[in-house]
Amino acid sequence: MSTDTAHQAVIIDAVRSPVGRGHAEKGVLRDVHPADLLGQCYEGVLQRAGIDPATVDNVITGCANQIAQQSSGIARTAWLQKGLPATTGATTVDIRCGSSQQAAHFAASSITAGIDRAVIAAGIEHMGRNGFRVHHGSQEQWGQAFTEELTSRYPLVSQGIAAERLADRYQISRAEMDEFSARSHQRAAAAVRDGHLAREIHPIEVDGTKVDADQGIRPEATAESLAALKPVFADDGKVTAGNSSQISDGAAAVLLTSARFAQENGLRPRARVVDQVVLGVDPVDMLTGPIPATTRILERNNLSIRDIDAIEINEAFASVVLAWQREFQPDMDRVNSWGGAIAIGHPLGTTGARLLTTIVNRLENTDTRFGLVTMCCGGGLGTATLIERI
DSSP: OOOOGGGOEEEEEEEEOOOEEOOTTTOTTTTSOHHHHHHHHHHHHHHHHTOOGGGOOEEEEEOSOOSGGGTTTHHHHHHHHTTOOTTSEEEEEOBTBTHHHHHHHHHHHHHHTTSOSEEEEEEEEEHHHHSHHHHHHHHHHHOOSSOHHHHHHSOOOOHHHHHHHHHHHTTOOHHHHHHHHHHHHHHHHHHHHTTHHHHHBOOEEETTEEEOSOSOOOTTOOHHHHHTSOOSSOTTOSOOSTTBOOOEEEEEEEEEEEHHHHHHTTOOOOEEEEEEEEEEOOTTTOTTTHHHHHHHHHHHTTOOGGGOSEEEEOOSBHHHHHHHHHHHOOOGGGBSTTOOTTTSOOOGGGHHHHHHHHHHHHHHHHTOOEEEEEEEETTTEEEEEEEEEO
16 A cells, blocks of 8 residues: 555544344345445445535445346445435445455555545445345346356355365364354344444434344354254255354445545544455355465565454354464454354445444554454455554
């Protein structure tokens, strides 16, 4: 990233919606159109930052399934339907689960290059309306995304099977995975009780009422209760609904500006973007991306895992985090301290921006310096973002 302090990319503020279950009948956000859900988060981050929307040069939004109600450039349509300035540019990005994290990368890069001064990096995924059923149904009707040439070169499997293979490769037991998953729920429940998550949530209006709490957290979850669940992807497997991320609805928005723009407009930066990584791994194994992404970003900045004060690694599956733990041996009290996607949920295109929102709040809460966000992504991608609290 640029060393020019005037063009240094800083995070002014960040918000996320509550995360609802991606369930057509039981999800608390089921009746909110994805563009409205995203638009409300745009409004939320603008209001918190106290910034004139007309000064935002660009909006970059991650969305993994750009079909049906999430099609037609949702970054732009969500902005326009809220009556925000038509002069602001907008782009929708897809690198699967890392989509909104990459949106933040693009925003930071544009700022450090001196192209933009203020950018909102956001994420949206309404899996109750645009989930796997719609995704696969559209392919059945209009054609498959994976060609024979691709599948002959790479014998692709589902992410669930990849999670099983990862557990076997690192000798991760079912008991370890269930224990980790129960801890995710317990940590998230504690974060709710202590008011940590309320700080980052922008309440969403649903039929005249405000929804302000995550729906998926189960404080009563224990390793023993999760052990009773059956494997989903293999009869003799270890991966269950309980030790996998939840199918969810949600949105998030992060306002980034240049340091100069912040100073000139009386804005107080909360953190700066130090570095960013996106890389590829074997698309069959698929879920190992956080390991080389973490290695690269640490080495490039002459840091060790012990130098990182707060870490958010997406809990796509418990085996992803536990394999990463095997490699780096971090202090796990610094990892996903307020719970993760197993408890809160994983609205695909939203999660990167959600984790950036959380990491800024965690650094401020503990009065510490460096934060790391890393994720695995479908198709064999890994992401990492290093931030420093200001």
